[in-house]
Every structure is written in structure tokens, then in C-alpha cells.
Amino acid sequence: MKVCIIGQGYIGLPTAALFSKNHCKVVGVDISEKIINNLNKGIVHIEEPGIGDLIKNAVEKKSYSASLTPQKADAFIITVPTPYIAENYSCDLSYVIDACHSILPYLEKGNIVIIESTVAPMSTDEQIKPIFEEAGFSIGKDLYLAHCPERVLPGKIMYELVNNNRIIGGVTEECAKKASEVYGEFVEGELILTEAKTAELSKCMENTFRDVNIALANELTKICAEIGVNALDVIEMANKHPRVNLHSPGPGVGGHCLAIDPYFIYAKAPETAKIIKLARDTNNSMPDFVCDNIRKIIKKGKIAVLGVSYKGNTDDDRESPAYEIIDKLSNDYEIQIHDPHVENPNYVNFDIAVKDSDLILVLCDHNEFKDLDYNLIKKSMKNPVIFDTKNIIKEVPSEIKLYNYGNLYE
Ligand code: SAJ
Numbered sequence: 001m002k003v004c005i006i007g008q009g010y011i012g013l014p015t016a017a018l019f020s021k022n023h024c025k026v027v028g029v030d031i032s033e034k035i036i037n038n039l040n041k042g043i044v045h046i047e048e049p050g051i052g053d054l055i056k057n058a059v060e061k062k063s064y065s066a067s068l069t070p071q072k073a074d075a076f077i078i079t080v081p082t083p084y085i086a087e088n089y090s091c092d093l094s095y096v097i098d099a100c101h102s103i104l105p106y107l108e109k110g111n112i113v114i115i116e117s118t119v120a121p122m123s124t125d126e127q128i129k130p131i132f133e134e135a136g137f138s139i140g141k142d143l144y145l146a147h148c149p150e151r152v153l154p155g156k157i158m159y160e161l162v163n164n165n166r167i168i169g170g171v172t173e174e175c176a177k178k179a180s181e182v183y184g185e186f187v188e189g190e191l192i193l194t195e196a197k198t199a200e201l202s203k204c205m206e207n208t209f210r211d212v213n214i215a216l217a218n219e220l221t222k223i224c225a226e227i228g229v230n231a232l233d234v235i236e237m238a239n240k241h242p243r244v245n246l247h248s249p250g251p252g253v254g255g256h257c258l259a260i261d262p263y264f265i266y267a268k269a270p271e272t273a274k275i276i277k278l279a280r281d282t283n284n285s286m287p288d289f290v291c292d293n294i295r296k297i298i299k300k301g302k303i304a305v306l307g308v309s310y311k312g313n314t315d316d317d318r319e320s321p322a323y324e325i326i327d328k329l330s331n332d333y334e335i336q337i338h339d340p341h342v343e344n345p346n347y348v349n350f351d352i353a354v355k356d357s358d359l360i361l362v363l364c365d366h367n368e369f370k371d372l373d374y375n376l377i378k379k380s381m382k383n384p385v386i387f388d389t390k391n392i393i394k395e396v397p398s399e400i401k402l403y404n405y406g407n408l409y410e
Contacts, residue, residue, distance in 0.1 A: 001019075001024045001025075001074045001075065001182070001185060002024065002025040002026075002027075002071075002072075002073040002074050002075075003016075003019045003024050003025070003026050003027075003073055003074065003075045003076075003077060003182070004026075004027045004029060004070050004071055004075070004076045004077070004103070004106070005019075005026065005027070005028050005029065005076075005077045005078075005079060006029045006070065006076065006077070006078045006079065006080060006099040006102065006103065007029070007030065007078065007079040007080035007081075007095075007099065007117075008028045008029070008030040008035060008036075008039060008066060009030075009046065009079065009080075009081070010046055010048065010154060010157070010316065011079040011116060011150045011152070011157075012028060012030075012077070012079035012080075012116075013028065013039075013044065013046060013051060013055065014048060014051055014152075014157045014158055014161055015077065015079060015116070015150075015161060016028040016055075016058075016064060017051055017054035017055050017058060017064070017158075018054070018158070018161055018162065018186045019185060019186060020054070020055075020058035020063040020064040021054055021057075021058065021186070022185050022186040023063070023185075024185055025063055026058070026063060026064045026065075027064075027065055027066070027067050027070070027071045027073065028064065028065070028066045028067070029066075029067055029068070029069065029070050029102075030066065030068070031068070033068060035066070036066045036067060036068055039059070039064075039066035040059065040065060040066050041059070042055055042056035042059040042060065046315075047314055047315040047316075048154065048155070048157050048158065048314075049155070049156075049158065050158040051157075051158065054158070069102075070102055070103045070105075070106045071106060072106045072108065073106070073111070074110075074111060074112065075111065075112040075113075075114065075182045076103045076106075076107070076111065076112070076113045076114070077114045077116055077182075078096060078099045078100065078103075078113070078114065078115050078116060078117060079116045079117060079150070080095040080096055080098075080099050080117055081095055081117065081256065082095065082096060082117045082118055082119055082260075083260065084260045084263045084264065084267075088267060089263035089264075089266050089267040089270075090120065090263075090264070090267040091119055091120035091123060091264045091267070093119065093123060093127055093128075095117075096115060096117050096119065096123075096128065097127070097128070097131065100113070100128060100131045100132070101131065104131075104132075104135050107132075107135070107137070107143065109137075109142040109143070110142065110143075111143055111144070112143075112144040112145075112146070112175075112178045112179055112181075112182055113132065113143065113144070113145050113146075114145075114146050114147075114148050114179050114182065115128060115145075115146070115147045116147075116148055116149060116150045118149055118150075118203055118204065118207075118257065118260075118261055118264070119147065119200055119264070120200065120204070120264035120265075120267065120268060121197055121200045121201040121204065121264070121265070121268055122197055122200070122268075123147075123200060124146075124147045124169070124171060124196040124197070124200060125171060125196055125197060128145070129145060129171055132145060139171050139172065139175065140170075140171060140172030140173075140174045140175050141174075144170070144171075144172075144174065144175040144178035144179065145170075145171045145175050145196075146168055146169055146170045146171065146175045146176055146178075146179035146196065146199075147169040147196040147199045147200055148166060148167065148168050148169065148179055148183065148199065149169075149199055149200070149202070149203035151164055151166075151167075151203065151206065152164060154255075154311070154314050154316060155311075155312075155313055155314060161186075161187070162186060162187060162188050162189070163188055163189050164187075164189045165189040165190040165191075165192055166183050166187050166189055166190070166191050166192065167192050167194060167198075167199045167202055167203070168180045168183065168191055168192060168193050168194065168199070169194050169195055169196040169197070169198060169199025170193065170194075170195065170196060171195075171196050173193075176193040176194065176195075177193065180193060201265070203261070204262070204264050204265050207257050207258045207261040207262065208261060208262040208265060208276055208279075210247070210258055211253060211258045211259075211261075211262050211276075211279050211280065211283060212262075212275060212276065212279040213245075213246075213247040214247045214248070214249075214250070214253055214258070214279075214283060215253075215278070215279035215280075215282040215283050216246065216247070216279075217235065217246050217247045217248060217249040218249045218250070218283060218285075218286055218289075219282055220234060220235070220246070220249065221249040221289075221405045221408075222289060224405070224408075224409070225293070225405075225408040225409050226409075227409075228409040229409075230406040230407065231249060231405045231406055232391055232404065232405055232406035233406060234246075235248070235249075248390075248391065249286075249391075249405050250286065250321075250389055250390055251286055251287060251290050251321045251322065251325060251363050251389040251390070252283055252284065252286035252287050252290075252321025252324070252325075253283040253286075253321070254310030254311065254317075254318070254319045254320040254321050254322075255310040255311065255316065255318060255319055255320075256316075256318045256319060259280075259283075259310075259319040260319070262276045262277075262279065262280055263280065266280070286321060287321050287324040287325045287328060288328070290325050290361075290363075290387075290389055291325060291328045291329055293387070293403070293408050294329065294333075294359065294361065294387060295332075297359060297385060297387060297403060298333075298358050298359050298383070298385065300332065300358075301333060301334070301357070301358030301359070301382065301383075302333065302334040302336065302356060302357040302358055302359075302382070303329060303333045303334070303335050303336075303357060303358065303359045303360075303361050304336055304338065304353035304354050304357040304359070304360045304361065304381075305325075305326060305335055305336070305337045305338070305353070305361050305363060306338055306339070306350075306353070306360060306361065306362045306363065306364065306366075306369050307322065307338075307339050307362060307363045307364025307365070307366050307369060308320055308322040308323065308326070308337060308339045308342055308347075308363065308364065309322075309339060309341055309342055309364050309366065310322075310364075311364065311365065312364055312365035312366045312367065312390075313341065313365075313366055313367055314341060315341040315342050315343070317342055320364075321363070322363040322364065325361075336348050336352065336353040336357070337353065338350050338352075338353035339364070339366070340366060340368050341366060350373070350376075351376065351380070354376065354377060354380050354381055355380045355381075356380070356381070356382050357380075357381050357382060358381070358382050358383045358385065359383070359385045359386070360372075360377070360381070360385070360386045360387070361387050361389070362386065362387070362388040362389060362390055362392065362393065363389055363390070364390065365390040365392045369392060369393075370392050370393070372386075372393065374396060374397050374400060377400060378397065378399055378400065384399055384400040384401065385400070385401045385402075385403070386400060386401070386402045386403065387403045387404070388402065388403070388404045389404070389405070391404050391405060391406075
């Protein structure tokens with residue numbers, strides 16, 4: 001089978017790598033010339049365990065090539081971003097629509113088109129299907145169209161793409177069957193066939209479930225800070241119950257998924273989606289909560305920020321709450337940023353960030369931050385104070401004052 005994948009980012013590239021590994025011929029398409037040139041040399045631009053070697057091998061054995069333009073294929077998979085439109089919280093389908101138009105000249109009867117990008121409910125039937133119908137195709141008869149949302153966790157993408165269950169939402173039953181044959185090339189999890197609109201809402205709801213649960217943990221943290229209880233202990237105790245799983249509080253919710261997808265549901269039913277919107281607002285309020293607490297701990301001075309990625313051990317900083325926190329603090333404090341995963345000429349190494357600082361602010365749970373150099377911290381900081389918003393630092397020497405979400409009332 002030949003597969004053409006539009007978008008060579010965090011989902012498209014790993015998907016391309018797995019089709020290539022499983023004896024398919026793959027062309028990966030992207031709008032960035034730099035990315036295409038590098039990929040054709042076997043150089044990958046995303047940080048994800050396992051992807052580098054697979055792409056290098058695939059390029060060497062010529063089962064994978066990258067291109068600025070699509071090519072004829074049996075299956076076309078679209079994995080481009082779907083941002084949200086801030087004014088009305090709706091799903092910006094423009095990249096998906098452009099990608100659909102870009103493949104039209106290469107489509108032939110019998111081809112399968114799969115949308116993997118997360119889209120708002122009804123998008124495939126109402127906005128994507130007409131593009132192909134207007135081009136003369138009859139969906140379900142001579143062209144097959146499905147929405148098969150990706151559901152993989154960054155950091156575990158190569159494993160989860162193969163082993164997770166996969167929702168296959170066909171525009172017709174025949175479309176779902178044809179799309180499931182495509183994933184049958186490498187997916188070992190269950191292939192669950194359904195309608196496109198059910199697949200769309202299931203995907204948005206999975207991320208909403210997580211967002212709402214994180215909001216609950218963040219709200220608990222605020223309550224605990226107000227009434228003088230250790231939030232982290234409460235979570236640990238409550239989670240001893242066999243049917244309770246309180247999530248972890250943090251500095252806010254980032255990434256391209258949880259911070260966006262719940263809005264796609266909200267935009268469709270704003271009068272009804274009350275919990276969903278409140279959860280978004282609660283998670284969006286966390287940067288202010290972090291800043292307010294810093295102002296209580298120190299009035300002025302230098303803050304060493306550790307981590308700007310949206311979560312640990314990735315270079316992905318999309319929608320990261322760290323940037324709002326940095327922005328809000330930078331008027332009143334001197335800020336130096338250290339992130340071993342994110343490249344930025346303005347960021348500094350750990351020693352420079354910590355030197356003469358009054359507070360270390362941990363905003364991300366990179367492994368590198370779990371066991372800090374406390375001797376350096378004691379010697380180098382002006383005041384050895386740490387505020388850990390991710391609860392990754394478990395014990396510090398007695399000379400260092402550690403704040404986390406368990407003791408903000410102290
Ligand atoms: N976070 C918390 N507390 C928690 C868990 C996460 O504050 O208890 C924060 C993280 O720090 C991060 C954000 O939430 O800022 C999102 O991180 P995440 O690890 O929960 O999720 P993502 O965005 O990396 O991946 C999610 C996954 N969805 C679910 O787990 C339901 C993944 O399976 C999806 O494929 C992905 O979104 C996507 O692409 O939609």
C-alpha cells in the first residue's frame with residue numbers, strides 16, 4: 001500500500017515511520033522546506049523516543065521520502081494542526097481544508113482519505129465531505145472518507161500508535177471498513193468502527209475528561225491554600241479509595257490538545273457545556289494563582305524559571321502556561337530561564353539561572369529537575385527558596401525552603 005501523509009509533525013511523522021516499517025511506501029508532505037530537506041537526509045525535527053532511528057532506516061531503504069507536494073497513493077492521511085479561533089472558541093479548519101484541496105489533483109477512484117487531526121463534532125460530514133463531492137467524487141462509492149482521531153500521548157507515541165485502540169469514524173459504513181484496512185497495516189490495538197461524528201465527539205470528550213479532572217485538582221489546591229490543608233496529602237489519601245483518581249494540580253494546562261479541544265465542544269453548545277467551560281476557566285486561572293503565591297513569598301529579586309515545555313521531557317511548548325507566568329512576573333522580577341529541552345538563545349544553563357537568585361520556580365516536570373544540585377543551590381542562590389508547581393521535588397536539605405501545593409498557606 002502507498003500512503004501519503006499531509007503534515008509531518010508530532011503525529012504525521014511517527015505515523016509515517018510506522019507505515020514505512022510495516023512495508024508500506026510512504027510519502028510525507030509538509031509546507032516547510034527545511035523540514036522536508038532534513039527528513040530526506042534522515043534528520044528528524046521532533047523530540048520523541050524511537051522516531052529518529054525509524055525515519056533514518058526508512059530513508060535508507062527508500063520506503064519513506066519527504067516532499068513539499070503530495071503524490072498519487074492508495075490512502076491519504078491528514079495530520080495538520082487545528083487551532084481554535086479565540087473570538088468564538090470554534091475549530092479553525094483552514095489547515096485541514098487546505099490539505100484536502102492540496103490532494104485533490106492526485107486523488108483517484110477507490111482512494112481512502114482519512115482525517116486524523118482533531119476536529120469539532122460534525123466537521124467531517126458538514127465541511128470536509130463537500131470538498132470531495134464538489135470535485136466529483138461520490139463518498140462511500142468511489143472515494144472513502146473517515147475521521148480516525150489520533151489518541152497518543154507525547155513521549156509514548158511510538159508505542160501507543162501501535163497498541164492503542166483506534167476509533168474509525170466512517171462517513172459511511174463502507175468508508176469505515178476501508179479506513180480500518182489502512183490501520184490494519186500496523187495497529188495491534190482494537191479497530192473500533194463507528195460514524196464520523198461519534199469519532200469526532202469521542203476524541204474531544206477524552207481530552208475534556210482529562211481537562212475537567214485536572215481543573216478539579218487545581219480547584220482543590222486553591223481551596224486548600226485558603227483553608228490551610230495540604231492539597232497533596234488530600235489527593236494521596238483520596239486516591240486510596242478504589243474508585244477515586246484525583247489528577248495532579250499544576251501551573252495550568254498546556255499543549256495542543258487539552259487546552260484546545262474542550263472549546264470545540266463548548267462552541268457547539270455554549271449554553272449547555274457549563275462544566276467544560278468552567279474547567280477551562282479554572283485551568284486558565286492557574287498562572288495567576290502561581291504569580292499571586294510568588295508575590296507572597298518574595299516581593300522582588302531574581303527568579304530562576306525551570307522548564308517552559310507544556311509537560312515533562314518534551315521540547316513542545318505550545319500553549320504552555322509557563323509563558324503567561326513569565327510574562328506576568330517579568331515586570332516586577334528579574335527572570336532567567338533554563339530548559340534543557342527547548343532551544344532558545346535567551347535561555348541559560350542551570351548554573352547561570354540559579355546564580356544569585358531569590359527563588360527557583362519549577363514549572364515543568366523534566367527528569368533533569370527531579371534531583372537538583374542542592375550544594376550548588378545553597379552556595380549560589382541569594383536565598384535558597386524553591387517553589388515547585390509540579391510536585392517533583394520530594395526532599396531538600398534543611399537550609400532550603402521548599403514550597404509546593406502542599407504548604408502554600410504557611
Ligand atoms: N496535566 C496536569 N495534571 C495532570 C495531568 C496533566 O496539570 O494530572 C497537564 C500537563 O502538565 C500538560 C497538560 O495537562 O500541561 C496536558 O498533558 P497530558 O499529558 O494530560 O496530555 P497531552 O496533551 O500530552 O496528550 C493528550 C492525551 N489525551 C488524554 O490522555 C485523554 C493523548 O492521549 C491525546 O492523544 C493527546 O492529548 C491529543 O493529541 O489529543
